[in-house]
Amino acid sequence: xxxxxxxxxxxxxxxxxxxxxxxxxxxxxxxxxxxxxxxxxxxxxxxxxxxxxxxxxxxxxxxxxxxxxxxxxxxxxxxxxxxxxxxxxxxxxxxxxxxxxxxxxxxxxxxxxxxxxxxxxxxxxxxxxxxxxxxxxxxxxxxxxxxxxxxxxxxxxxxxxxxxxxxxxxxxxxxxxxxxxxxxxxxxxxxxxxxxxxxxxxxxxxxxxxxxxxxxxxxxxxxxxxxxxxxxxxxxxxxxxxxxxxxxxxxxxxxxxxxxxxxxxxxxxxxxxxxxxxxxxxxxxxxxxxxxxxxxxxxxxxxxxxxxxxxxxxxxxxxxxxxxxxxxxxxxxxxxxxxxxxxxxxxxxxxxxxxxxxxxxxxxxxxxxxxxxxxxxxxxxxxxxxxxxxxxxxxxxxxxxxxxxxxxxxxxxxxxxxxxxxxxxxxxxxxxxxx
Amino acid sequence: xxxxxxxxxxxxxxxxxxxxxxxxxxxxxxxxxxxxxxxxxxxxxxxxxxxxxxxxxxxxxxxxxxxxxxxxxxxxxxxxxxxxxxxxxxxxxxxxxxxxxxxxxxxxxxxxxxxxxxxxxxxxxxxxxxxxxxxxxxxxxxxxxxxxxxxxxxxxxxxxxxxxxxxxxxxxxxxxxxxxxxxxxxxxxxxxxxxxxxxxxxxxxxxxxxxxxxxxxxxxxxxxxxxxxxxxxxxxxxxxxxxxxxxxxxxxxxxxxxxxxxxxxxxxxxxxxxxxxxxxxxxxxxxxxxxxxxxxxxxxxxxxxxxxxxxxxxxxxxxxxxxxxxxx
Numbered sequence: 001x002x003x004x005x006x007x008x009x010x011x012x013x014x015x016x017x018x019x020x021x022x023x024x025x026x027x028x029x030x031x032x033x034x035x036x037x038x039x040x041x042x043x044x045x046x047x048x049x050x051x052x053x054x055x056x057x058x059x060x061x062x063x064x065x066x067x068x069x070x071x072x073x074x075x076x077x078x079x080x081x082x083x084x085x086x087x088x089x090x091x092x093x094x095x096x097x098x099x100x101x102x103x104x105x106x107x108x109x110x111x112x113x114x115x116x117x118x119x120x121x122x123x124x125x126x127x128x129x130x131x132x133x134x135x136x137x138x139x140x141x142x143x144x145x146x147x148x149x150x151x152x153x154x155x156x157x158x159x160x161x162x163x164x165x166x167x168x169x170x171x172x173x174x175x176x177x178x179x180x181x182x183x184x185x186x187x188x189x190x191x192x193x194x195x196x197x198x199x200x201x202x203x204x205x206x207x208x209x210x211x212x213x214x215x216x217x218x219x220x221x222x223x224x225x226x227x228x229x230x231x232x233x234x235x236x237x238x239x240x241x242x243x244x245x246x247x248x249x250x251x252x253x254x255x256x257x258x259x260x261x262x263x264x265x266x267x268x269x270x271x272x273x274x275x276x277x278x279x280x281x282x283x284x285x286x287x288x289x290x291x292x293x294x295x296x297x298x299x300x301x302x303x304x305x306x307x308x309x310x311x312x313x314x315x316x317x318x319x320x321x322x323x324x325x326x327x328x329x330x331x332x333x334x335x336x337x338x339x340x341x342x343x344x345x346x347x348x349x350x351x352x353x354x355x356x357x358x359x360x361x362x363x364x365x366x367x368x369x370x371x372x373x374x375x376x377x378x379x380x381x382x383x384x385x386x387x388x389x390x391x392x393x394x395x396x397x398x399x400x401x402x403x404x405x406x407x408x409x410x411x412x413x414x415x416x417x418x419x420x421x422x423x424x425x426x427x428x429x430x431x432x433x434x435x
Numbered sequence: 436x437x438x439x440x441x442x443x444x445x446x447x448x449x450x451x452x453x454x455x456x457x458x459x460x461x462x463x464x465x466x467x468x469x470x471x472x473x474x475x476x477x478x479x480x481x482x483x484x485x486x487x488x489x490x491x492x493x494x495x496x497x498x499x500x501x502x503x504x505x506x507x508x509x510x511x512x513x514x515x516x517x518x519x520x521x522x523x524x525x526x527x528x529x530x531x532x533x534x535x536x537x538x539x540x541x542x543x544x545x546x547x548x549x550x551x552x553x554x555x556x557x558x559x560x561x562x563x564x565x566x567x568x569x570x571x572x573x574x575x576x577x578x579x580x581x582x583x584x585x586x587x588x589x590x591x592x593x594x595x596x597x598x599x600x601x602x603x604x605x606x607x608x609x610x611x612x613x614x615x616x617x618x619x620x621x622x623x624x625x626x627x628x629x630x631x632x633x634x635x636x637x638x639x640x641x642x643x644x645x646x647x648x649x650x651x652x653x654x655x656x657x658x659x660x661x662x663x664x665x666x667x668x669x670x671x672x673x674x675x676x677x678x679x680x681x682x683x684x685x686x687x688x689x690x691x692x693x694x695x696x697x698x699x700x701x702x703x704x705x706x707x708x709x710x711x712x713x714x715x716x717x718x719x720x721x722x723x724x725x726x727x728x729x730x731x732x733x734x735x736x737x738x739x740x741x742x743x744x745x746x747x748x749x750x751x752x753x754x755x756x757x758x759x760x761x762x763x
Binding site for chain 2: 001003004005006007008009010011012013014015094127128129130131175176177178179180181182183185208209210211212213215226229230231232233234235236237238239240241243244269270273274278279281306316319320323324327328343345350352353354356357360361362363364365367368369378379382386387395396397398399400401402403404406407408410411412413414415417428
C-alpha cells in the first residue's frame, strides 16, 4: 500500500517551539494574583501524627491558607481505590505530605511551613522487601505487607509440567538477579496550577500523562463532579511513567478552593528525586532446565517487587511481569510466581517498560548464562527458542505477527555480524528444533 | 588492562493495556477553508503523537499535514483517552483518529457527490479536493463543501475488546499485538578502575509500520540512552535497601549526557500488526528495555565474571574481579 503522509519523516508538530523555548509548559502559566504552594513533608519513615499546630504558621505575613487532613473532603486517592492519603496522619514513608500552605511567594510559603509544629509518635518501619515478607516484620499497612492477588499473596502462571521438564534437561541453571530502583528524571518536575473560576469551576493546568485517568480520583478527593473540574494539559516536559500518578494536582486544587485564588506548586529537583514515584526494586530468581541442543525445556521464576508504601497500579505491573518473564521464547514447562511487597518507602510505580523492563533484564542475562552453560553461541540459543507464529504464551495467548527472528537477522546484518549457519535460514513461520 | 566484550539481548512488548478495554476517542472537524481540527484526549509526552496523528488525518482526508491543527488533552473541550502509557497511543488513539477522519471524509463525500453528480463510492480525496475517480477534472475543494454544509464532524472511538481469562483453562488472550526487539552492545572495561566505555549499540525493533520513521528512531535512541543509565550509572538507592545517601541532585543521580552516549545504530523492521493503524505497533517502551541486558551482558563478557545486579558500577566490577582472583 502506497501512502502519501504515513511513513514520511515529517518534522515534529511542536518541535520548533520546543527547541526555541517557546512551548508553554505548566510552569510557564502565570496568572495575576497567583499564590505559591509548599508542603510539609514527614521527617520520619513511619509513625502517627498526634497533633498538628498551625497557629504560628497562620501568623506568617503573606500566608493565605494552611491545609491539614481535616481540610480534605475525601482524604484518599489511587487508580484502584482511595488508598493513598492526600495529607497523611498514618505516616508510611519519609517525605509523605502532612500539610500544605499557599502564600504570596515560595519563600513565604517555606517560612510558614517551618512554623508548623507536628507531634509525631515515631514507629519502626521496614525498608527491605525481603525482610518485609517475614511474618514478624513491622507492618507497613494494617492488612499486611503482601498484596493479595485474589486469595494468594502472589500472581501465578503455570503451563506444562515443570518437574517433567527439569527431568528432561541436560543442565539446570539457577541465578538470582537484583535490580535497583530508578528515577524517571524528566526535565520538567511535577508542577500544577489550579485556578478557581467565577462560576464555581476549577481549572487545573496539569503535567499528567493521563488527565482522564486522574480526573475521576481527583473528583473523588474534592467530592466534585467532572463537569466542575477541567484539566488542561497535553504538553509535558518528559513523563516516562513519572506522571501517571497524581503528585500535585490534588493539593493545588484544595488550596485554590480554600483561598479562592490561583495557586501554583512546582517541585524542586530534590523533591522530585526523593518523593515522586520511582521504578521499584526487584529480586528475581531463575531456575532453568536446558538441553544440550539449546532447547529450554523448563523455566521457574520467582519475582519480588518493592511497592513502597502504596499500591497504585503495581498489581498490574507484577501481573504483566509474570505474563512475559519467560521472555520472547517458547518454553513448554513454566512456573512463575510474582509477589508485591510493601515497604516504608515512597510509592514505586510505572517507568518506561513498567515491570516488563525488569523481566527483560533478568531473562536476557539468564539467556546468555544458559548459552555459556551449554557452550552455545548466544545467537543460536535465541534463534532456537524464539517465539514463532502460532506459538502459545504460558498465559494461553496464541501469537501472530511474530518477528523476533527477522528482527535479530536485521540486527546482525546492521552490526556486520555473520550469524551461525542455522540462524541465517530460520523464519518466524517454522520451528526447527523441537523440545 | 582494557578488555572488550560483546552482549546481545532480545525482547517483546505488548501494545496497550494487558486484557484490553482501554479506550481512546478522537474528533475531526473541518473548518470553512478546508483545514482540519483534530481533537484528541492523548497527552504528548515527547513521543510525538501530535505529529503522527496529523499524518494519519492528512492521509485519510487528502490534505497536507500543515492543514491539520491538533488540540489535545483538554477534558472540557476534547474527547477521552485513557492515558499515555503502555505504549498504546499511536495504535489505540491512532485507530480513533483514523476512524474520525474517515467518518468526516464520508460526510464530505456525501455532500460532494451531489455537486459532482457522482456516487460517493467513486470519490477520492487528495490535495485538499474531492475528485471523481478516473475523471480528475471533476473536483470540488473541501473548503467549498465545508463552508456551505452543516458542521462536518467525524467521530472515532477505539478500544481493544476487554478479554477475561477462560474460567476453565485460565487461558487469556491478554494482548492484541506484540512488538519485538534485539540489541547488540560492545564495551571496553578498564580492569584497573572498573570504568566502562560503551563503544557501540546496535538496536533493531519491529514497529509494525513506522508512521514516522524519524520519530521511531528518536524512541530507539532515547530508549538506548535510558538503558545505558539503567545498566551503568543510575541508582535511586545506592545503599539498597536503605535510603541512606540517596541522590538529591543531578550531580549524584547520573543520567547519561550527550558526552557519554555511544554510537547508536538503528534498524526498523516492519511486521504489520492486525490491530494497529496501517499495521503500526507500540515501540515507546520496548526501546528502553532491551539495551540494558545487552550492555550488562557485554560487561560480563568483557571481564569474564557474571554480575547479577544493575546498575553495574565501577565498584561492582572491581569487587567482582577481586572475587574472581581470590577463587581462581
